[in-house]
Amino acid sequence: MRTSIATVCLSGGLVQKMYAAAEAGFDAIEIFEPDLIAAPQSPEEIRALASRLGLTLDLYQPFRDAEGVDESAFADVLHRAEAKFRLMQRLGIDLMLVCSNVATATVDDDEVSAGQLRRLGELAATYGIRLAYEALAWGRFVDDYRRSWRIVELADHPNVGVCLDSFHILSRGHDPKQIEEIPAEKIFFLQLADAPALSMDVLSWSRHHRLFPGEGSFDLPAFLGHVVRAGYDGPLSLEVFNDTFRQTDPVRTARQAQRSLRWLADRTADLLGEEADQHASLPRLPEMTAPEAFDFVEIKAPDTSGVEVLLEQLGFDFGGRHRSKQVRLWTWGAARIVCNDVPSASPAPRIAAVGFDVADSDPAAERAARLMAPPVHRRTYAGEQALRAFTSPDGTEVFLSHAEDWMGEFDGGVSGADGHDARIDHVNLVQPWHSFDEAVLFYTSVLSLTPQPTQEVAGPSGLVRSQVMSSPAGGVRLPLNLLPTGQPDAGQQGQAQHIALACQDIIGVVAAARERGLRPLKVPGNYYDDLVARFGLSDGLVATLRDLDLLYDRDPDGEYLHCYTETVGEVFFELVERRDRYDGYGAGNAPVRLVTQAG
Ligand SMILES: O=C(O)c1ccc(O)c(O)c1
Numbered sequence: 001m002r003t004s005i006a007t008v009c010l011s012g013g014l015v016q017k018m019y020a021a022a023e024a025g026f027d028a029i030e031i032f033e034p035d036l037i038a039a040p041q042s043p044e045e046i047r048a049l050a051s052r053l054g055l056t057l058d059l060y061q062p063f064r065d066a067e068g069v070d071e072s073a074f075a076d077v078l079h080r081a082e083a084k085f086r087l088m089q090r091l092g093i094d095l096m097l098v099c100s101n102v103a104t105a106t107v108d109d110d111e112v113s114a115g116q117l118r119r120l121g122e123l124a125a126t127y128g129i130r131l132a133y134e135a136l137a138w139g140r141f142v143d144d145y146r147r148s149w150r151i152v153e154l155a156d157h158p159n160v161g162v163c164l165d166s167f168h169i170l171s172r173g174h175d176p177k178q179i180e181e182i183p184a185e186k187i188f189f190l191q192l193a194d195a196p197a198l199s200m201d202v203l204s205w206s207r208h209h210r211l212f213p214g215e216g217s218f219d220l221p222a223f224l225g226h227v228v229r230a231g232y233d234g235p236l237s238l239e240v241f242n243d244t245f246r247q248t249d250p251v252r253t254a255r256q257a258q259r260s261l262r263w264l265a266d267r268t269a270d271l272l273g274e275e276a277d278q279h280a281s282l283p284r285l286p287e288m289t290a291p292e293a294f295d296f297v298e299i300k301a302p303d304t305s306g307v308e309v310l311l312e313q314l315g316f317d318f319g320g321r322h323r324s325k326q327v328r329l330w331t332w333g334a335a336r337i338v339c340n341d342v343p344s345a346s347p348a349p350r351i352a353a354v355g356f357d358v359a360d361s362d363p364a365a366e367r368a369a370r371l372m373a374p375p376v377h378r379r380t381y382a383g384e385q386a387l388r389a390f391t392s393p394d395g396t397e398v399f400l401s402h403a404e405d406w407m408g409e410f411d412g413g414v415s416g417a418d419g420h421d422a423r424i425d426h427v428n429l430v431q432p433w434h435s436f437d438e439a440v441l442f443y444t445s446v447l448s449l450t451p452q453p454t455q456e457v458a459g460p461s462g463l464v465r466s467q468v469m470s471s472p473a474g475g476v477r478l479p480l481n482l483l484p485t486g487q488p489d490a491g492q493q494g495q496a497q498h499i500a501l502a503c504q505d506i507i508g509v510v511a512a513a514r515e516r517g518l519r520p521l522k523v524p525g526n527y528y529d530d531l532v533a534r535f536g537l538s539d540g541l542v543a544t545l546r547d548l549d550l551l552y553d554r555d556p557d558g559e560y561l562h563c564y565t566e567t568v569g570e571v572f573f574e575l576v577e578r579r580d581r582y583d584g585y586g587a588g589n590a591p592v593r594l595v596t597q598a599g
């Protein structure tokens with residue numbers, strides 16, 4: 001598999017982009033013309049740098065508004081193209097992307113467009129250059145890859161082929177299956193991009209919201225499967241126009257991009273099964289079954305005692321002190337929370353690490369390494385388990401671990417089964433605006449979690465975007481929340497991170513916790529009046545909910561009862577009881593929580 005990335009995906013100047021692409025292990029780049037024009041280096045210098053970095057320059061793009069024009073306009077096109085062919089010779093690039101005409105086309109006739117592409121191809125051939133014709137989703141007349149292929153077929157010139165771009169095909173809902181009918185030697189280039197499901201004009205969607213494969217909602221493994229079946233074995237090139245990636249660290253974006261291709265190749269090979277071997281070399285990743293349980297959550301601060309008070313009120317038992325570190329374990333059934341007192345940590349207690357229960361961490365760690373997840377190195381002493389851990393995009397450490405392997409390092413606590421049925425239901429991680437999409441890809445690829453549809457809930461100072469990453473049976477649920485931009489302090493905005501603990505009898509649990517001094521987040525009376533109106537609950541149940549500050553939700557799958565603790569530093573807890581097959585998170589109640597927490 002040859003990997004390539006368009007320079008338009010990355011921030012910075014052309015040289016900086018090239019270094020980033022090389023650093024992330026790309027074989028090639030597409031040069032986006034405005035990047036070259038703005039660069040102070042000469043084409044020869046860019047060519048030499050690429051060669052030094054081990055990058056090939058696979059495509060020059062875009063050449064616009066070439067075909068479907070009248071003859072006098074076409075004379076200008078040839079003139080304009082010739083200047084670019086000379087430039088491409090200086091760069092040593094032999095493939096030019098020609099976009100379908102969006103601005104100047106006046107002739108809606110495949111024969112005319114084909115004739116013009118043929119003549120452009122004849123001119124290109126004299127420079128040793130080939131043309132890859134791409135149907136833009138918003139082309140004036142040509143906006144469908146099937147039509148661009150028909151025109152290329154009619155042009156019938158060895159230097160004229162098609163460029164397929166997943167965005168233009170999937171955004172329009174065009175069936176990618178017919179790609180298999182295009183002869184492989186006529187697919188000159190392949191551009192890949194994912195995108196979120198949005199309903200907006202395709203041009204804005206394409207220019208601002210494209211994502212790397214695995215971050216959006218397009219089925220890219222299926223798409224690539226069709227291209228591979230057609231026999232294409234050229235580079236897989238990412239072309240992602242995205243406002244966030246255009247203003248964040250290009251090295252980090254390039255690594256994320258490389259990760260997306262490695263994940264996509266693996267998923268596509270999996271989909272194609274034995275067929276994959278006959279076609280292209282799609283490298284597989286070490287297999288990873290999504291973890292079905294949280295192993296532990298670690299809370300870190302110079303002083304975590306405020307959190308420990310809450311844990312005790314909730315019903316946790318002290319599970320012992322770590323032999324060699326200022327770490328204390330608390331357990332409640334299968335829920336394990338470790339409080340780590342680190343003098344140099346930032347003052348507010350926060351979730352520093354999440355352990356995912358992986359019985360065999362070796363292949364999982366190997367997979368994470370292949371996906372370029374940054375490893376975490378923690379000091380361990382003789383006899384202690386060296387746990388495998390990686391840093392997720394928001395900085396939370398992700399451990400691939402298994403309680404039985406490390407619990408023996410804690411002494412002096414309650415040991416053995418405590419008879420409780422509690423477990424960690426979900427861990428909610430607030431994401432900074434610039435790494436939300438990266439986090440979706442990280443958890444999709446590294447942990448094989450599945451992204452659920454994005455939701456938006458209203459908070460007191462803006463919409464909070466929420467996307468849950470979950471394991472197939474729902475044992476691991478990781479809601480990622482995106483703060484409204486421009487918020488100064490996550491804790492104050494009711495947007496601290498939280499750990500939700502599931503139990504079987506929340507009414508009994510909360511009543512007992514209150515006896516121990518727990519004060520759940522106070523729910524306003526209006527909420528309970530509305531509950532009566534929405535669900536027609538019995539007076540008795542509403543009175544109990546009101547009395548215990550419990551929130552309620554119901555859908556056709558079941559019921560959800562939950563409540564929140566107050567926030568300590570940047571963390572709070574939720575207690576939940578899922579009844580029947582309720583699979584949500586009480587999204588309808590989120591605005592009440594957010595407003596109440598904002599105080
Ligand atoms: O938005 C554009 O103009 C544009 C240019 C080149 C491409 O390959 C593309 O997919 C879109």
Ligand SMILES: [Mg+2]
Binds near residue numbers: 134165191239
């Ligand atoms: Mg494109």
